[in-house]
Each structure stands twice: as C-alpha cells, then as structure tokens.
Amino acid sequence: MFSFNHILWILLSAAFAYSLVLMFLRVGLKKAGLVMCGISILSEGSKILSDMVPSTLGGMHLDPQCLPFHLCSMLLFVVFYITFSEDCGKRQAAIDFTSVMGTMGSILAILIPTNGTEFNTVYPYQCFVYHAGLLAFSLYLIIGKKANLGRKAMVRNIVIILVLEVFAIYINGLLATYDTNFLYVVRPPMENLPILNLSGGWHIYFLKITLLGLLAIVLFHLPFVLKERRENGSDK
Numbered sequence: 001m002f003s004f005n006h007i008l009w010i011l012l013s014a015a016f017a018y019s020l021v022l023m024f025l026r027v028g029l030k031k032a033g034l035v036m037c038g039i040s041i042l043s044e045g046s047k048i049l050s051d052m053v054p055s056t057l058g059g060m061h062l063d064p065q066c067l068p069f070h071l072c073s074m075l076l077f078v079v080f081y082i083t084f085s086e087d088c089g090k091r092q093a094a095i096d097f098t099s100v101m102g103t104m105g106s107i108l109a110i111l112i113p114t115n116g117t118e119f120n121t122v123y124p125y126q127c128f129v130y131h132a133g134l135l136a137f138s139l140y141l142i143i144g145k146k147a148n149l150g151r152k153a154m155v156r157n158i159v160i161i162l163v164l165e166v167f168a169i170y171i172n173g174l175l176a177t178y179d180t181n182f183l184y185v186v187r188p189p190m191e192n193l194p195i196l197n198l199s200g201g202w203h204i205y206f207l208k209i210t211l212l213g214l215l216a217i218v219l220f221h222l223p224f225v226l227k228e229r230r231e232n233g234s235d236k
Helices: 004-027 029-050 071-084 089-111 122-143 151-174 202-234
Strands: 052-054 060-062
Touching (some): 004 089, 029 122, 071 122
8 A cells, every 4th residue: 555656645745735835824815725726727627638538429528437526526616615705604614624624535535545656647646736735725724724613613514524425325326337436435445444344244334434434523623622612611
C-alpha cells in the first residue's frame, strides 16, 4: 500500500497543501475559494478529457465511474457555492460541512490511492492535486475560523452524511451495470483493508463503514463541541 511512489505523493501533497494554507490565510475566503475553484476545474476538465469512452450508438460519453458522486467530488460543487454565494445560514452550513468532510475525505483519499501512484499517467495527478487542494481549503476554513463546528454543526453534518449514504445506494443501484462504487457503499475502496472488508458479508461491512464514518465525525467535532460548552458555561 505504501510504496515508494505513494510515499512520495504523500510528501508532495502535504507540501502543496501546506503552501496553499499559508496563501489562503493571506488572501482571504473569496480568493481562496477562487483558487480552489480553479483546481476543481482543472481536475474535472482533465477527467473529462481522459475518461471519455465510446458510446454504443456513436460518439463518446464520460465513464460513469468518473461521475462526481464520491464525497470529495461532490464537495467541488459546494466550494463553488461557498465562493460565489452571499453570506447566509446555508453558506455557513456549507462551510461547516466542507471543513470536516474535506479534511477527513482528502486525508483518506491521499492515504488510499484508488487512482494509482504512477507518475506517467494523469490519474494520480487528478487525485493527489485535487485532494491536496481540498485539504488545504478545508483546513483554511478551520484555521481561519470560518467554520463553526459546535454541536449544532455536528448533528447537521451527521444527518447530511447519512442522507448522502442513502443517495449513494440508489445511484449505485441505477448504475450497477457500470459497477460503480460511490461513497464505497458497494464494497471497500481497496482489497485487504483492516476492518473495512467483506469478510463478514456486505451488511456487516455497510454497518462498519457507517459507524466508523459517524464516529470519525463525532471525534472531529468533539474538541469544538467541548470548547463551545466551556464558553457557554463561562457566559452564565
């Protein structure tokens, strides 16, 4: 899993993300969002150029497995919303969701390279550059105090991720012919993973990935929830 190429990609991604966070902290949310929108356009544009497949009736269509229904892929639309929408409650909810899911999802995507780690194909570049950018943007939202990750945001993020999980079950069912695996609700992202495997059957796997996801969200929010409680207690 952690080959030389993979370790090199991790180091490059960390350096890129670190540099972007420093830049984002200097330029502010609007410009940070524009940079992340540019990274998203480059990633999706290269995906369309490299993943078109012949259509049965002529012409080409995008490989259904490359549709933006993975969590990190869906967040690119949220980034556009954050960047171009007015300051409001819905925008704040989008910021809160992206800061948590973008951080965790990007780290997992970088650690589990489903698109390979070669340097002579475009797919690893799509994966690592995009996720390093998303990681930087998500961390900026937290470090720059744009995100509000208290109890209310935690509950809302849990509800959203559960809704998306059900949505993914339906999408994968509709696209079963193409063997899609959005949000990894069909099977694990890679074989031979600890805990996340099909050794106990699909229902056990689905329960494990759901519970692990919810636990990760709670643990991510926990320091912010405890800080919120302390501050609310000191105000009384």
